[in-house]
Amino acid sequence: MCIVFRTLRASRRILPCSIPWIHFLPIGTIPPGQRSRLILVGAFRTAPLVGTEIFSSRIKNFNMPRSPTSSEDEMAQSFSDYSVESESDSSKEETIYDTIRATAEKPSSRMEDSQSNILVIRIIIPDLQQTKCIRFNPEASVWVAKQRILCTLNQSLKDVLNYGLFQPESNGRDGKFLDEERLLREYPQPVNKGVPSLEFRYKKRVYRQFNLDEKHLAKLHTKANLKKFMDHVHHLSVEKMTKMLDRGLDPNYHDLESGETPLTLAAQLDNTVEVIKALKNGGAHLDFRAKDGMTALHKAARAKNQVALKTLLELGASPNYKDSCGLTPLYHTAVVGGDPFCCELLLHEHATVSCKDENGWQEIHQACRYGHVQHLEHLLFYGADMCAQNASGNTALHICALYNQESCARVLLFRGANKEIKNYNSQSPFQALQENAFPKDSEFQVPGIA
Structure with a gap:
């Protein structure tokens, strides 16, 4: 049987x-x-x-x-x-909201009790015509604050990951979107004018000119012009791009065919340093995400584009931007492998190690699964936890056993990995190696069960 x-x-x-x-x-x-x-x-x-x-x-x-x-x-x-996977837009939005609600940080009781650790901000949401007063931890990042806002909404927003906190102009300072990986306390709020206000709105180009001609901008943002601009990016036509940007074109949009933004497209091409700089100077947001939820930094990391990655970081992109699944560019480099320069560069720029996916896999697990020895070495040098367990309790050494990655196992053992840790099935890495004899097909048979 x-x-x-x-x-x-x-x-x-x-x-x-x-x-x-x-x-x-x-x-x-x-x-x-x-x-x-x-x-x-x-x-x-x-x-x-x-x-x-x-x-x-x-x-x-x-x-x-x-x-x-x-x-x-x-x-x-x-x-x-x-x-x-091909999913409908509505199912993607539902998944994104589920991910946000599952990963959003709950305020600690200590923060709730201590008034000195509470920052009350009036959040204005123009697209929903709503205003909310929400308490934030000033030591939290803007990304966490954004998650907190989304968890309070009773209506859905389309392309929600490209919404951001906008600080209106005041006291001679231009309005700007808050960078997602900076801390809230790094953006001082006026204390003598009542409760400070921020807008939660879709990220668009912030124009410095006054008296903008709305009709002119509408004519500029036709489907034909937006497609032409993507073609200029693809062919690295910096002068033609600059002319359209100087006329007021907003580079924060998605291509109807590919779902890419001009910046995410440029991040995957070769010799695009000037293109990326032109887009940034023309109002492109470094954390604006393509339809698949990835920023330009994620795209550069997955494409192993060292020059684009370095350029984006030099222009101020954070190495810890999250995609729609909450994964960082560093996590992606551990998956795609290749030249470890991108991995090392992100770590050198203070990328956070130990990002977890929905099943508890960290960068160290993925590097061991695919046998990326050099990536593993860099991760360990910058503090990756060899004892970290995924949702099944497996450490990196378990993963090496399950996927027969001897070289990675040798590195871990040489670094002093604990080979006695057991997963949630009470297996040590050695036991997992012994009993990992079944094929990983989606349908198979287990003989010998009477």
Whole structure:
């Protein structure tokens, strides 16, 4: 007798099954951000398969507070799936809101009790015609404040990741959008004029000119002109770009075909230093995201474009910008591998190590999964935690065992990694190596179960 396991992707329906002893994981038990997958879990009539994370961790530790995935392979795929799956705009927006609500930091009780640690700001949301007074921690980043605002909304905003906090002009200072990775306290608010105000609005070019001709701007932003501008970026026509920008074109928009912004497109091309500078000087926001949720810095890291990455950082881009899944450019470099220069450059520019995806995978896990030894060395040098465990309790050494990455395992052991740590299936890395004998197909058979 054998048991057949099937992995169902991108399905929100419970499918009929002719095998009575296979049970489905109810949708209600799956967090909103995880509902794009359903896992079939077999109910064993005999003892479960001891030691294999692929199966028994879902049976033995069913009540463990972790992601409802069934195997290491599927958890690793969580990163790649989100960028290639075709989803409707509405489902993407729903997923983004779920991610934001799941990762938003809750105010600590200490902050609630201490008035000195509270910053009250009136948030004006023009698109929803709403005004809210919200308490913030001044030591929190603008990104965290943005998440806090989104969690209070009772209406959805389209392309919500490209909304930002805008500080109106005052006391002779020009209005500007707050950089997402800076702290709130770095933007001083007037204290003698009542409760300070910020606007939460869609990121657009901030024009310095007065008395703008709205009709002229509307004619400039036709579909034909926007497509022409993308062509100029693609062909590195800096002079033609500059002329259109000087006329008032806003470079913060998405191409209808590719979903790229002019800046994210330039970040993936060669020899684009002048193009990137022209876009920045023309009002492009460095943290404006493409349709897939990535900033130009993410695109440069994934394309292994060292020159573009360095240029963006020199222009003020933060190495810790988050994409729609909350992942940083450093996390992406650990996945794509290649020349470790991009990884080293981000770390040198104070990129935060130990960014987690929805299944608890960090950069060190991904580097070990794909066998990127040099990336692993850089991560360890800058303080990556060798004992960090993902949602299944696996350390980087477990990942090396599961994916047969001997070189990475040697590096970890040489650095003093603890080889006695057990995952949530009570496996040490050595035990995981011994029992990792099943194929990672979406449908396969396990012989020998009587």
